Amino acid sequence: MTSDTTQTEPVTSETENETEQLRDLITRARVVLWDFDGPICRLFAGHKxxxxxxxxxxxxxxxxxxxxxxxxxxxxxxxxxxxxxxxxxxxxxxxxxxxxxxxxxxxxxxxxSAMPTAYADPLIRTWSAVGSRLAIATNNSPRVVRAYLNSRGLLSCFSPHIYGRTQDLHRLKPDPHCLNRALNAMGAAPTSALMIGDTPSDLVAANSAGVPFLGYARNDRKAKLLREAGATAVVDSLGSVLRGVRAQA
Structure with a gap:
């Protein structure tokens, strides 16, 4: 056995495990809770x-x-x-x-000047089209979320389930308040949902609410932070999620 073979086999196995884990998360999800700034767009891409x-x-x-x-x-x-x-x-x-x-x-x-996250728009439309119910759970203002989604023609995929910052600022994530509001309003069990987030606070909120978590990391630094916080499912592109949803359709 060559050294090259020794090095590549664990990588292949890990990739297969991650693919299976992603497939399982997608299959189980009847409700998808999205963080906004990160998974859907980079809100401050042009307005720092x-x-x-x-x-x-x-x-x-x-x-x-x-x-x-x-x-x-x-x-x-x-x-x-x-x-x-x-x-x-x-x-x-x-x-x-x-x-x-x-x-x-x-x-x-x-x-x-917000920059749409690659594959987010078609993923949102596809997940909605195949019958999954979508909600936003974010620390941003719900007025901001509605304005952005409306500009992209995506508001109908989520409305009315947009749960953002309120005057109770102590309930911002990592507190699970906005996730629980979404689950309660949609009559969904936590185990039937999936949270997509890009920060450790999203992961903590999901864990507190009992919701499975999928991390989105647009760079190695964010992936490292998520994995160090305990995330086991992390993708660097929503393209793989889109392929998985289409495969399940």
Whole structure:
């Protein structure tokens, strides 16, 4: 047996196992819960999230609230980190409501330059056409999700099951609140559903809700984060999922 053969056999076996695992997830799924930013599109592809986070921090500091955030939170470059931090210190306040609305407006602006995830549109249409029920479970504003889906002609595949950010910011993922809302509204058992997400918080939410999870990773860094968090099924392209759904049709 050559060294080349020794090296390639485990890779082939692993690929077959992953293909079988993906096939099993697709076969069992009667309801598919989608995260929005990542699996469906890159919302901030042209309107950078880092810039949005900086603007939110600047807005807070312009109101004399520099001390409201830690240095780490100010430098996170993640608008959701900023929003959560303020909500932890002033839950349910007008300040939080205004900050959340500012983030929503930035997200709405971002929809015009959002980049569709490869194969997402045909996968959504195909899964819907074969009778699966689809829902969105996201930390983004539901207004933003509807605007984007409408622009792609996909809104009817999900509506009315779009569950996004509410004023209860402590219930953003990794809390399973939006997944549970979707399952309850659709009358679906967790084991009959499948969550597609691209972050460890999506995985934690799915595990908490008892929903099987499929990770989507557009690069090696995201795949590593998902696998380190415990994801066992991760794809780098939704093309393989689309092929699997078509094979089951």
């Amino acid at each position: 999230a880092e810039r949005v986070a900086i603007d939110l921090v600047d807005w807070l500091e312009g109101r004399g609230l520099h001390g409201l955030l830690t240095e780490e939170e100010r430098e996170s470059l993640d608008p959701h980190v900023v929003l959560r931090a303020v909500d932890r210190r002033h839950p349910g306040s007008d300040l939080v409501a205004e900050l959340e609305e500012r983030l929503t407006q930035e997200e709405l602006r971002a929809t015009s």
